[in-house]
Amino acid sequence: MTETVVSYARSPLEQLEPSRFWHTFSDMNKVVQGPKFVVSEAQGVWLWDDNGDRYLDGTASLWYCNVGHGRAEIADAVHRQLGRLDAYAVYGDFANAPALELSERLASHAPVADPRVILTCGGGEAIDSAAKVARQYWAVRGRPERVHLISRTGGYHGLNGFGTSIIGMDRFRTGYGPLVTDTSVVAHDSIEELEAEILRVGPERVAAFFAEPVIGAGGVYAPGPDYFARVAALCEYYGILFVVDSVICGFARLGNWFGIERWGVRPDMIVFAKGVTSGYLPLGGVIVSGAVAEPFWNEPGHPLHHGTTYAGHPTCCAAALANLDILEREDLFTASREIEVQLDSAVRTLATHPMVREVRSGVGVMAAVELTEEALAAGITTAEIFQESRARGVVLRAVPTALLISPPLVIAWEQIEHLVSTLRASLDAVAQRHVD
Incomplete structure (x- = not known):
């Protein structure tokens, strides 16, 4: 295959004037x-x-x-949806057909018991949603002291408030002043260190443990063959919610829907984004087990005062549905x-x-x-x-x-x-x- 040598001549755009665009993740x-x-x-x-x-x-x-890029099916689905219902909020009892269909479809594939689906605009928002659900779940269960969140070295969980606080790479945590408290990080490959940290904090204070199926941005570290089975058992033993961050690993990157299926465990929550639309439009979310959703759904007086303006965006959901069609059809x-x-x-x-x-x-x-x-x-x-x-x-x-x-x-x-x-x-x- 012939290699293309890149020209470093100034592009037509740059010949106009210096850009005012502030690039993130950059000096x-x-x-x-x-x-x-x-x-x-x-x-x-x-x-x-x-x-x-x-x-x-x-x-x-x-x-x-x-x-892959340039899939006409997704562009066509977006165009059709824009012509019918471009956008509308889903607060309260509002909904739209693409959001409802997408939620059902994701739930049908999720390795989570009796799943419910919270939609967001991306992975960082979804992580914050999962963290707040975990903490509030324990509060409505009469255990408000269970707020501590544990994550792993190398883990990347977005850079929103909770995500920055539980990320497993120090370079993303520094320079911002105090972050969310009651968090800690353990070695990504050590069950012993995880249990020791649970005991140090006190199991009665730990709300949830967050982990990627394969650590992605932190350097591509796969788990040992029995790691997640032991994590699931440990979380069940101490009554800790197990949250899987499948933002990178989902939608066929690991050969299945959410990545974690390769290890045969059923977490309490799964965070997703990225591959759900193949990036064509921004969308993410959290799949929540029926057990965690139960007090919010079946008991009065426990509203979840959390959400984002563009959550359940019908056009983004239409892009996701077309993307899932491609994943399955091909x-x-x-x-x-x-x-x-x-x-x-x-x-x-x-x-x-x-x-x-x-x-x-x-x-x-x-x-x-x-x-x-x-x-x-x-x-x-x-x-x-x-x-x-x-x-x-x-x-x-x-x-x-x-x-x-x-x-x-x-x-x-x-x-x-x-x-x-x-x-x-x-x-x-x-x-x-x-x-x-």
């Missing part, structure tokens, strides 16, 4: 000093910038474009399991590269390529490798010590090979530059 002092990467078109697994150069989307944007669940094996076999060839300390892959269509301590100590950064790879026509994601891969689920074998060979060439080029 704006650096961003304003160079040309911007302006994505102008996308189709399947490919992106084009505003210079017309093509790139392989090795991250499905931010883990979410599961069905059986991207089976395709995902096949791609998982292909990606694993390809990316593991990088394990012998002198700059690579570890490759993590094999559970879901996601992988991490971790740099050696020697490479990092020599001043090589993942950002530098990211830039080199993008200059060669492949977009990956850089975190402090690793490059992350999570392509759309419609990627072909030859495109996987192109992605991995480009990453290898990028590693070589950066290594050579530091030698020179």
